[in-house]
Amino acid sequence: MHWGVGFASSRPCVVDLSWNQSVSFFGWWAGSEEPFSFYGDIIAFPLQDYGGIMAGLGSDPWWKKTLYLTGGALLAAAAYLLHELLVIRKQQEIDSKDAIILHQFARPNNGVPSLSPFCLKMETYLRMADLPYQNYFGGKLSAQGKMPWIEYNNEKVSGTEFIIDFLEEKLGVNLNKNLGPHERAVSRAVTKMVEEHFYWTLAYCQWVDNLNETRKMLSLSGGGPFSNLLRWVVCHITKGIVKREMHGHGIGRFSEEEIYMLMEKDMRSLAGLLGDKKYIMGPKLSTLDATVFGHLAQAMWTLPGTRPERLIKGKPYKPL
Numbered sequence: 329m330h331w332g333v334g335f336a337s338s339r340p341c342v343v344d345l346s347w348n349q350s351v352s353f354f355g356w357w358a359g360s361e362e363p364f365s366f367y368g369d370i371i372a373f374p375l376q377d378y379g380g381i382m383a384g385l386g387s388d389p390w391w392k393k394t395l396y397l398t399g400g401a402l403l404a405a406a407a408y409l410l411h412e413l414l415v416i417r418k419q420q421e422i423d424s425k426d427a428i429i430l431h432q433f434a435r436p437n438n439g440v441p442s443l444s445p446f447c448l449k450m451e452t453y454l455r456m457a458d459l460p461y462q463n464y465f466g467g468k469l470s471a472q473g474k475m476p477w478i479e480y481n482n483e484k485v486s487g488t489e490f491i492i493d494f495l496e497e498k499l500g501v502n503l504n505k506n507l508g509p510h511e512r513a514v515s516r517a518v519t520k521m522v523e524e525h526f527y528w529t530l531a532y533c534q535w536v537d538n539l540n541e542t543r544k545m546l547s548l549s550g551g552g553p554f555s556n557l558l559r560w561v562v563c564h565i566t567k568g569i570v571k572r573e574m575h576g577h578g579i580g581r582f583s584e585e586e587i588y589m590l591m592e593k594d595m596r597s598l599a600g601l602l603g604d605k606k607y608i609m610g611p612k613l614s615t616l617d618a619t620v621f622g623h624l625a626q627a628m629w630t631l632p633g634t635r636p637e638r639l640i641k642g643k644p645y646k647p648l
Contacts, residue, residue: 379637407640428461428495429479430454431468436545440629443534443545445527447476449622450488456613492615505616511609518601518608521594522623528579529591532628533634534568537584539563545630588635595639598624 381535388579432447442448454461461478470477472485476496485494496502504512534542543563574580579587598620602608608616 430461430462432476434465434547446624449618450476453618526594
């Protein structure tokens with residue numbers, strides 16, 4: 329087995345390739361709104377000998393052949409990234425005058441709205457609030473390195489909580505207007521449980537335990553002949569980052585069974601809070617419904633046959 333070594337990205341970037349440097353990756357792959365850093369790692373991937381490629385390189389030692397192929401792959405990747413950079417520079421500025429432009433990741437290959445709970449939350453909120461908007465799937469992150477983010481009248485806002493506050497102030501919408509002080513406090517507490525705890529159990533299920541299935545759904549626009557390789561590399565980079573971030577969070581220090589136990593507790597808490605009500609906080613929609621939907625939809629649509637989907641459907645567990 330021969331191995332190639334390299335770095336791949338589906339978007340243009342500038343990387344310092346000296347030792348012990350930090351390369352910043354931002355959490356689009358895991359749907360997180362928080363930036364990640366990737367330190368001093370080298371990505372290695374197996375080279376399969378399609379059509380006798382290795383043999384066609386003559387009688388040089390295997391390590392020289394691997395270097396030849398790695399160098400060629402890096403040059404090709406560099407050419408592709410340069411092309412992407414030039415294309416982006418040629419894109420015209422988006423006119424956001426009196427229009428909400430929602431920047432989010434590309435739709436997955438299987439028709440699921442989004443692999444990001446936060447992007448799906450934001451789009452759901454806009455639909456619930458009956459606010460006209462335009463999706464933009466360019467893949468460009470906000471100045472804070474976040475996704476999703478919006479443009480409105482040339483103002484840019486990122487982070488779903490800040491986006492919602494901004495829209496409430498500018499457009500006068502408020503999905504929580506029917507909530508009293510106590511209900512607003514409960515809504516915020518549940519939001520933080522979902523986004524700061526339950527989210528990580530979903531990320532583990534998506535990007536660690538069911539990585540191969542997630543890789544099939546991942547859409548890398550413009551990847552061309554490198555799409556499969558980029559998808560493979562991005563997914564395995566993401567797996568490592570998610571595991572490291574989960575360890576820093578604390579939840580990743582538990583076993584797989586314990587992580588799923590925490591997931592089930594969160595999901596049953598949400599089910600108990602909903603009860604017989606039409607919506608989580610009562611008879612009318614609230615912002616919390618968009619938050620919960622953005623996360624539970626991942627279990628229903630992006631994790632078929634997994635434990636969270638079976639929990640929702642009640643197979644073989646008591647249904648939520």
